Amino acid sequence: MDYRLQATQQTPAYIMYLLDISASMNQLVDAGNGQEKRRIDVVTSALNSAIRQMVFRSTKGSRLSPRYKVSILAYSDNVFDVLGGIKSIDELARMKPLDNVQTQRLTNTAKAFSAAEKILLQELDKMKDCPAPLICHMTDGAYTGEDPEPIVQRIMNLSVSDGKVLVENIFISDEILSRPIENSKKWPGIMYETVLDEDYGNKLKRLSSPLPESYREMMIETGYKIEPGALMMLPGTNADLVSLGFQMSAATPVR
Amino acid sequence: MYTFYSDQKKETPVSSLYRDPFSIRYGYARANETQEADDFGQDFLAFEVKDRSLVFAVCDGVSLSFCGDLAARFLSEELLQWLGSQTAEELKDESFIKEKLTEHLGELTAKGTDAIRRHRLPGSMPPILREVLEEKRTKGSETMFLCGRIDMTDHITREARVFLASSGDLRLRLWGEAEEISNPDITPDTKKRWSTKDGIIGGEIQVVTGSMQHNIRRVAVYSDGFSAIDGLKKLPATNQLQILVKKSLQSPLSDDLSFLDIAW
Numbered sequence: 001m002d003y004r005l006q007a008t009q010q011t012p013a014y015i016m017y018l019l020d021i022s023a024s025m026n027q028l029v030d031a032g033n034g035q036e037k038r039r040i041d042v043v044t045s046a047l048n049s050a051i052r053q054m055v056f057r058s059t060k061g062s063r064l065s066p067r068y069k070v071s072i073l074a075y076s077d078n079v080f081d082v083l084g085g086i087k088s089i090d091e092l093a094r095m096k097p098l099d100n101v102q103t104q105r106l107t108n109t110a111k112a113f114s115a116a117e118k119i120l121l122q123e124l125d126k127m128k129d130c131p132a133p134l135i136c137h138m139t140d141g142a143y144t145g146e147d148p149e150p151i152v153q154r155i156m157n158l159s160v161s162d163g164k165v166l167v168e169n170i171f172i173s174d175e176i177l178s179r180p181i182e183n184s185k186k187w188p189g190i191m192y193e194t195v196l197d198e199d200y201g202n203k204l205k206r207l208s209s210p211l212p213e214s215y216r217e218m219m220i221e222t223g224y225k226i227e228p229g230a231l232m233m234l235p236g237t238n239a240d241l242v243s244l245g246f247q248m249s250a251a252t253p254v255r
Numbered sequence: 256m257y258t259f260y261s262d263q264k265k266e267t268p269v270s271s272l273y274r275d276p277f278s279i280r281y282g283y284a285r286a287n288e289t290q291e292a293d294d295f296g297q298d299f300l301a302f303e304v305k306d307r308s309l310v311f312a313v314c315d316g317v318s319l320s321f322c323g324d325l326a327a328r329f330l331s332e333e334l335l336q337w338l339g340s341q342t343a344e345e346l347k348d349e350s351f352i353k354e355k356l357t358e359h360l361g362e363l364t365a366k367g368t369d370a371i372r373r374h375r376l377p378g379s380m381p382p383i384l385r386e387v388l389e390e391k392r393t394k395g396s397e398t399m400f401l402c403g404r405i406d407m408t409d410h411i412t413r414e415a416r417v418f419l420a421s422s423g424d425l426r427l428r429l430w431g432e433a434e435e436i437s438n439p440d441i442t443p444d445t446k447k448r449w450s451t452k453d454g455i456i457g458g459e460i461q462v463v464t465g466s467m468q469h470n471i472r473r474v475a476v477y478s479d480g481f482s483a484i485d486g487l488k489k490l491p492a493t494n495q496l497q498i499l500v501k502k503s504l505q506s507p508l509s510d511d512l513s514f515l516d517i518a519w
Contacts, residue, residue, distance in 0.1 A: 009288040010507035055387045060318040062376050063294050064384050093381040129507060254319075255508060 003212035005131045005162040006255045007067040012088065013131040013252035014123065015054075016071040016116055019043060019082075020139035022107040027140070029172060030238040039140055039172050042239045044098045047072075050246035051097075054089045057254045064090040067254050071119060072097055075112035076104030086123070109143035113151040120158055120165060132163040136249035138236070140172035142200040152207040163212065169204040170245035172236035176201040184240040185223055189230025201235070208233035211248070218251035260332075261300040261513065263324055264293070269496040269514065274304040276407050280493055280516040284500055286480065286509045298478050298511040299327035299398075301335050307407040310338040313425055313513050315478045317397035317448055321371060321388060326396035326451055329370055333363055334402040338418075343406055346418045346464055353462040356420055360454050364395075367451030371396050395452025399423020401441070401476050405517060413519055417471050419463040422447040422455055426485065430473035430518075435488060438463070443479075473518040480512030490516055 007013035021040065031037035037045075051070075058067045066088035074080045082097050116135055127133060135155065158165045176198050181187045189211065196202050208231040211219075219226045224244065234245035257274045261267060261283040269282035285296035297316035302309060312334040316323025337359055346352055376388055403419040419427065424443045429436040440463045447457035475490060483503045484490065491499070496514070503512055 006508060008507055010509075052383060052387060055383050056391075057319065059384070059387065059391070060289065061295050061297065061322050061324050062380070062388060063292055064381075065288060065318075090381075093383050255510065 003132055003163045003166075003214045004253060005129070006253045007131050008255045009065050009067060011130040012067050012069045014069045014071075014086070014127055014133040015249055016073065016119065016133065016135045017047060017249070018112045018116055018135060018137040019047070019072065019074045019101075020076070020107055020109070020141075021074045021101060021103050022076045022141065023103055023105050024141050025103045029236070032239055037239065040101065040103055042236075042242050043138055043172070044101065046239070046243040046246040047098060049243055050250050051089075051092060053247060053250045055093055057250070058089050064093055066090045068250070068252075073112060073115055074101055075108060075115075077106045077108055079112050079115040086119075106144040107139065107141055108145045109139060110146035110148040110151055112137075113148045113155065117151055117155050120155060124158060124160065128160050130160060130162070131252045132160055132166055134166040134168060134249055134252070136168045136170070136246065138170040138172070138242075138245070140236070149203065149207060156207075156209060164209070166209040166212070166232060167207060168232035168234075168245065168249055169208045170234045170236050170242060171201055171204050172242065173198060173201065174237060176235045177237060180237060181235070181241060184244050186225050187241075188225060188227040190233045190235065191227075191229050192231060196235075205231060205233055214253050215248065215251040218253070219248060222247065256303065256305040258303040259301065261296075261298070263295040263299065263328065266290070269493050269500060271493050276307060276410065276413070276519045277304055277309050277405070278518045279304075279309075280496070280514070282496065282500055282512070282514045284480075284504060284512045286511050287504050288509075289511065295324040296511040297323045297327060298480070298513040299324070299331040300513040300515060301331040302515060303335055303339065305339070309405045309517060310335055310403070311476070311515055311517070312338075312400060312402040313476045313478060313515055315399045315423065315425060315511070315513070317399070320395065320397035320450070321391035322374060322396055323398055325371060325374055326367065326398035326449070329367055329451070330363070330398050330400055330449055333366075334400065338402060338404045341404070343416065346404060346416065349462055349464045352418065352464060353420075353460065356462070357455060357460055360449055360460070364451055364454050368395065371451050395450045397448045397450045397456075399425055399448045401425035401427055403474065403476075405474065405519070407519060413472060414469050415471065415519055416469075417463070417474065419474070420460055422449055422457070422460045424479050426477050426479070426482070428475040429471050431470045432472055436471065473516070475514075475516040477514040478510070478512055480510035481514050
């Protein structure tokens with residue numbers, strides 16, 4: 001139960017992305033170099049980078065070894081299975097999954113996590129010898145409708161031999177931190193005791209798994225300074241941090 | 256003279272042969288998934304026996320680098336050639352030979368980089384994979400290695416001069432007449448390797464040579480794919496080794512596997 005199992009072709013890592021595509025995702029966010037981009041575009045680009053990272057970590061010779069399996073659920077009023085089922089990284093590499101994502105209206109987070117739970121319950125038995133599955137949730141605002149917390153807590157209690165299911169939250173918001181993060185490469189991460197300026201941020205903190213040491217080691221290797229005790233929660237105040245969040249999601253140990 | 260180069264597209268069951276004065280056992284197998292994809296193994300194993308002297312190289316290509324199989328093959332061939340061209344006197348002086356090999360490994364980057372540059376990727380592959388591989392090409396192909404040379408010095412007492420050098424996660428086991436000899440100077444290290452772009456990375460190479468090695472009667476070298484034999488105090492019979500190879504390949508974590516066992 002220490003998140004050390006390596007992702008291999010026979011024991012792939014499963015990552016599920018839950019993407020909020022509510023109307024507010026059209027708002028602008030700092031994209032670096034004095035530029036601004038729509039939040040949804042920043043997320044799309046960061047997710048593409050994460051897929052690229054998975055490809056990078058899955059090559060064997062000139063072949064792509066399917067060490068990752070991926071689902072992408074986009075949600076607003078309803079939940080959309082963007083890939084049409086779970087895809088292995090070699091299948092995903094041949095797709096352009098995020099070309100036609102359109103924003104909608106509301107933020108029914110509970111519905112999204114319910115859909116995620118359903119998939120996990122169907123799949124978990126096949127993943128018992130694989131690295132613990134990870135849900136990477138990206139949102140930019142408080143939920144509408146039912147409180148997702150009980151569902152997320154249930155998900156966080158599901159487990160395989162490698163450990164409990166991991167839940168990561170990337171919260172795109174300008175108000176979550178009192179001081180901006182100047183350099184994401186030197187940022188220590190959000191700890192359990194870190195006080196956030198937004199109530200929903202504090203709630204998401206409770207719904208975020210502690211970052212496994214094996215993931216942290218991988219982040220350190222790629223030049224980040226995340227400290228022990230950090231949670232799998234990222235304040236998406238700029239494109240860099242959103243990207244860091246998606247990079248974290250794919251930091252499963254690989255063979 | 257007898258030379259063996261592993262075929263990276265084919266399994267070599269554990270085999271044995273005798274070339275005076277060496278009894279040699281060797282085997283090569285690709286990971287299950289690599290066999291299924293009919294792809295190149297990332298390991299390479301080579302040895303040569305000539306005039307009562309044996310040189311060998313076992314390389315484990317780093318699959319996350321650009322086509323680690325290329326670096327593994329390239330470096331094995333180069334190391335075999337280099338080992339064969341050293342004089343016995345040079346091999347005795349540990350600091351001298353360590354420096355000389357380090358220098359040679361640095362010089363090989365030009366030739367290695369050229370080989371990587373000329374390597375053609377398959378025509379049909381997803382654009383994102385091609386982009387990633389081209390990015391990796393700029394960073395070079397990497398391999399871990401363990402190589403050595405054994406020169407028989409006294410046929411009656413079976414004393415031999417042994418030179419060993421390593422960088423990376425290859426396993427080395429040494430035995431005397433009866434017991435296994437502990438070997439503090441060459442230890443597996445997953446951070447160390449050789450790169451076609453940068454030469455030695457992750458730390459200095461490890462070298463063992465000199466008269467202190469005169470008790471050695473057996474050397475076994477294998478890649479991490481055969482970690483199933485790590486805990487065995489003695490190496491089993493050839494047919495048992497082949498069974499262990501098959502078992503290793505059945506594991507979900509199965510990796511390419513090279514094995515070389517030299518006794519005299």
